[in-house]
Amino acid sequence: MGPVDAHAPLKLLMTGYVNYFSATSLYAAWQAGIKPISPYVEAEMPDGSWKRILDDAGFPAGLERTIVVDLSGRVPAGVHRIRLMSNLEIFWDQVLIDNHPEAASRSTEVPLTFATEHFRGYPKQLEGPSPGDLNYDYDRVSLTGPFQHQRGTYTRMGDVTALVKGIDDRYAIFGSGEEIALEFDTATLPALPAHWTRDFFFYANGFVKDMDWWDASPFTVAQLPFHRMSTYPYPASEHFPDDADAVKYQLNFNDRFDSGEPVRSYRFKYQYLPSTPADDRSIAPAGQAANTPASQNTPGAPSFTQPFEEKMREGWEAKPPSSGSTSQPSAQATQP
Numbered sequence: 001m002g003p004v005d006a007h008a009p010l011k012l013l014m015t016g017y018v019n020y021f022s023a024t025s026l027y028a029a030w031q032a033g034i035k036p037i038s039p040y041v042e043a044e045m046p047d048g049s050w051k052r053i054l055d056d057a058g059f060p061a062g063l064e065r066t067i068v069v070d071l072s073g074r075v076p077a078g079v080h081r082i083r084l085m086s087n088l089e090i091f092w093d094q095v096l097i098d099n100h101p102e103a104a105s106r107s108t109e110v111p112l113t114f115a116t117e118h119f120r121g122y123p124k125q126l127e128g129p130s131p132g133d134l135n136y137d138y139d140r141v142s143l144t145g146p147f148q149h150q151r152g153t154y155t156r157m158g159d160v161t162a163l164v165k166g167i168d169d170r171y172a173i174f175g176s177g178e179e180i181a182l183e184f185d186t187a188t189l190p191a192l193p194a195h196w197t198r199d200f201f202f203y204a205n206g207f208v209k210d211m212d213w214w215d216a217s218p219f220t221v222a223q224l225p226f227h228r229m230s231t232y233p234y235p236a237s238e239h240f241p242d243d244a245d246a247v248k249y250q251l252n253f254n255d256r257f258d259s260g261e262p263v264r265s266y267r268f269k270y271q272y273l274p275s276t277p278a279d280d281r282s283i284a285p286a287g288q289a290a291n292t293p294a295s296q297n298t299p300g301a302p303s304f305t306q307p308f309e310e311k312m313r314e315g316w317e318a319k320p321p322s323s324g325s326t327s328q329p330s331a332q333a334t335q336p
Helices: 023-031 244-253 277-282 308-314
Strands: 011-018 040-044 050-054 065-070 082-085 090-098 105-109 112-119 122-127 134-142 152-154 178-184 197-204 256-258 270-272 326-334
Touching: 112 277, 178 277
Parallel strands: none
Antiparallel strands: 011 065, 011 090, 040 050, 040 082, 105 326, 112 178, 122 134, 134 270, 152 256, 197 326
């Protein structure tokens, strides 16, 4: 590092990705006596020794993204070299140092206006040269894939706006090959002052359940998690909320049962199926027909006008392992 202004914030902007770990890989590491060490930061002192200055720097979870590591007030005077230590396989692509004063900024929440849950399929995965270097072609989709179902009750298809507007233990539960499409109202955003720029941040709150043999109860949707649970699976002394509103939520939204039986085909068969926001609004809830978007009238593709249960009987869709809920994004305007 060059000269550091000790009176200004000091931050690392680090871009990279990991080949995301699984319960199986963590169990294998435990069997081998290997303890995962999260990245930490050390500084080279004037006498040549290394001193730890930050215990947990974090790392980019999954696909490539940028994380911010705040070293403000942590780097001793006279230090010009720092290093990041870990035994994890992390692919760092870029590391930037920011020692500028904080810019003026303001945040505005963008209200959620509509959310719909529906089956999408499996976008084509594009693999880079190293493990975890992944991208996806969202327009090229397979309606089948090599995925087993978790047995249990999922949220019905269709409008789930009420479930994802706040953190309240009312989840939109969806499985593999399914998605929640969200719309937000940007009309409420204030005009930007001259020379300002606007960034958008998406905030989500929920839980995911992998279908890994070494995960806790991996083959069923149950137990449903809740924010006040002490651990997962939680003990018999704890339970998912059962007040009147919670029971009403379960009865009105979570009525799509999946037996977990094998699907007809586990093969990927990709088709060109572009999607638009108008398409998301046209997807019908379970048991109801929807208008078929013209972009999805692809020869050989199942008709989206069929009821969801009929598609299940045909066996062309596979839908297991994750559950979660989403919440609001915000827009942050910053003065350069």
